[in-house]
Structure formats: structure tokens, C-alpha cells
Amino acid sequence: MSEGWTIDGDHLAPDEVVASLRTRTNDGRLETWLTSSSGRLLTFVTNSERAMVMLLDGEGDAGEHAxxxxxxxxxxxxxxxxxxxxxxxxxxxxxxxxALRIVGHVVREGSWPADAHHVSDR
Incomplete structure (x- = not known):
């Protein structure tokens, strides 16, 4: 079974996640937390030009970031x-x-894209 993702409790198909992030950014909602069905968290914080993308294994995990x-x-x-x-x-x-490409890949494939640089904060 593939991992499902929600934003603010609303389940989104993988293809809807990036569109939702674009809409939220355009509306001035610059911080978004996505929660997976397995308990992982994906954080997207942007200033509309750059974004901090973090993937955490769950609450309390320091995670990894792009x-x-x-x-x-x-x-x-x-x-x-x-x-x-x-x-x-x-x-x-x-x-x-x-950042949007990275998020799209993570919600579809469950992992960082092979060409995306990321570091562990653990």
C-alpha cells in the first residue's frame, strides 16, 4: 500500500499536493505541514522564491532537509x-x-529524488 498524505486533515492525491502548495503560497500561507498515513511529516516553508523542505520520520524526529x-x-x-x-x-x-518537484516526488515515491541534495539533521 502506498503512503497517503494529508494537509490540514484533507487527504490529497499525489498530483493534488503540488497544486495545493502553489495555491497556499499564492494565498500567503507560506508554511505547510503534510502528514502521511505512516506518520511521517513533510514540511514546506517558502518565501515564494525559495523553500525549506524537511522530511521527518514522525513527531520529535529532527529529520532531513533539502x-x-x-x-x-x-x-x-x-x-x-x-x-x-x-x-x-x-x-x-x-x-x-x-522544492515543488522534491515534494511531488516524495509524495509519489516515498523518498527524495535521486538528484536532490539533502542532509540529515538527526
Whole structure:
């Protein structure tokens, strides 16, 4: 059985997840937590240009996150749902198009794309 994913309790087909993230971003909802049927969590936080993508095995897991090796500088505008505005090094985020591709692959295949750089935070 493949893993199913929900956003805010609503089950989404894999092809609907990326569209939902685009809509949420356009609506100014820049932080999204996806929950899988196996208890894994996928976090997407964006400033509309770059995104932090984290995959956790469950609550309390430090997880793994997508990286952009060699990217310099930092970006702000990563607004969390409670209003906190975060700044991240660009090396710890990826361009939004790449982030959406990564999320789409994870919800379809259950793992990082082979060409996506990521690091463990465990």
C-alpha cells in the first residue's frame, strides 16, 4: 500500500499536493505541514522564491532537509503560521520550483529524488 498524505486533515492525491502548495503560497500561507498515513511529516516553508523542505520520520524526529550546495547568502520572508518571520541561509533552502518537484516526488515515491541534495539533521 502506498503512503497517503494529508494537509490540514484533507487527504490529497499525489498530483493534488503540488497544486495545493502553489495555491497556499499564492494565498500567503507560506508554511505547510503534510502528514502521511505512516506518520511521517513533510514540511514546506517558502518565501515564494525559495523553500525549506524537511522530511521527518514522525513527531520529535529532527529529520532531513533539502539543500542547495554552494548557494551563498541568505533569504528572509519565511513566515510561519504563528507569524514568526524566519531567515535561512540559501544553502539550507532550494528554489521554489525545485522544492515543488522534491515534494511531488516524495509524495509519489516515498523518498527524495535521486538528484536532490539533502542532509540529515538527526
Amino acid at each position: 539543500v542547495d550546495p554552494g548557494a551563498g547568502g541568505e533569504s528572509d520572508g519565511f513566515v510561519l503560521s504563528h507569524g514568526q518571520n524566519d531567515t535561512y541561509p540559501n544553502a539550507d533552502t532550494v528554489p521554489i520550483a525545485q
